[in-house]
Amino acid sequence: MNEVLRAAMAEAGETAESLAAQTGVDPKTAARWISPGRVPQPRRRATLAAILGKDVEYLWPDVLKRREPAWFRRWVDVEQEAVALRTFELAWIPGLLQTEAYARATLALATPDPDEVDELVTARVQRQSILHRPQPPLVVAVIDEAALRRRAGRVGKLMREQCEHLAACAELPTVQVHIVPLDTPIYLGMGGPFRVAELPDGTRVAHQDGPARAHITDDSTEIASLERRWSRIVGEALPRAQSLDLIRKAAAAWT
Numbered sequence: 001m002n003e004v005l006r007a008a009m010a011e012a013g014e015t016a017e018s019l020a021a022q023t024g025v026d027p028k029t030a031a032r033w034i035s036p037g038r039v040p041q042p043r044r045r046a047t048l049a050a051i052l053g054k055d056v057e058y059l060w061p062d063v064l065k066r067r068e069p070a071w072f073r074r075w076v077d078v079e080q081e082a083v084a085l086r087t088f089e090l091a092w093i094p095g096l097l098q099t100e101a102y103a104r105a106t107l108a109l110a111t112p113d114p115d116e117v118d119e120l121v122t123a124r125v126q127r128q129s130i131l132h133r134p135q136p137p138l139v140v141a142v143i144d145e146a147a148l149r150r151r152a153g154r155v156g157k158l159m160r161e162q163c164e165h166l167a168a169c170a171e172l173p174t175v176q177v178h179i180v181p182l183d184t185p186i187y188l189g190m191g192g193p194f195r196v197a198e199l200p201d202g203t204r205v206a207h208q209d210g211p212a213r214a215h216i217t218d219d220s221t222e223i224a225s226l227e228r229r230w231s232r233i234v235g236e237a238l239p240r241a242q243s244l245d246l247i248r249k250a251a252a253a254w255t
Helices: 003-012 016-023 027-032 042-052 061-065 070-081 100-107 114-132 156-170 220-234 240-253
Strands: 084-089 138-144 175-180 194-198 204-208 215-217
Touching: 003 042, 016 027, 016 042, 070 114, 070 194, 070 204, 070 215, 084 220, 100 114, 100 156, 138 220, 156 175, 156 240, 175 240, 194 220, 204 220
Parallel strands: 084 138, 138 175
Antiparallel strands: 084 194, 194 204, 204 215
16 A cells, blocks of 8 residues: 555545546546555646645655656556556567566567666566456457467577466456467558557557557547457457467467
8 A cells, every 4th residue: 555645645634536536537546546556647646746745756656666668657557547458469479468588588679788678577577467456457468379479589488488378367357368360361450569448437548569669649539540440350369268279279389
């Protein structure tokens, strides 16, 4: 529990309900802010700090210790608040479903600095905690089979363990994994990966990878376009049980 935030609320005579009314969020969302690791989105942190008469760094000191790139932090904040996450990946296993070894192998492609890789891997693994909290978001991942078949690292063991981990994640009650088979003709997913998050108030935020950095948007027109694409991509994917069977076969194929 964020005892500093709770004490500041008591000192200012504020409750989750009163903060919700002043920041335009659902009271349940405001109540979650005092839970460990639940940090409000940046635009709300400053407002809350002003209401409570405290510095942002005083209320949420871990914000200064964050390991992910600054440009990616908005999406991490969105993930923490989301009630549902939909992701499509064409070439990689989604970050929330990666093993540490797979994350290290993929992140090392972007930088030769081992210390930076360590920081990025730690940040990615920490993000995965949302899958195991008391009220996890619904996560629906659609993955092209090519991501299961392409080697990461030097030995097949890494990919076998990654596929086994993906299968274990797919069996979690709030995680659904669907695979688009390799023999599927060209489809809209060939245009690239993306993610759409739904927040407690119904707001949707999207993330699209780019060659330099991600594009993160809450523009309704862009979101609607991605959701139409999502619907057509899901139509190409195998059902949940068949996808799990394919993942297990891919794991067994790696030696």
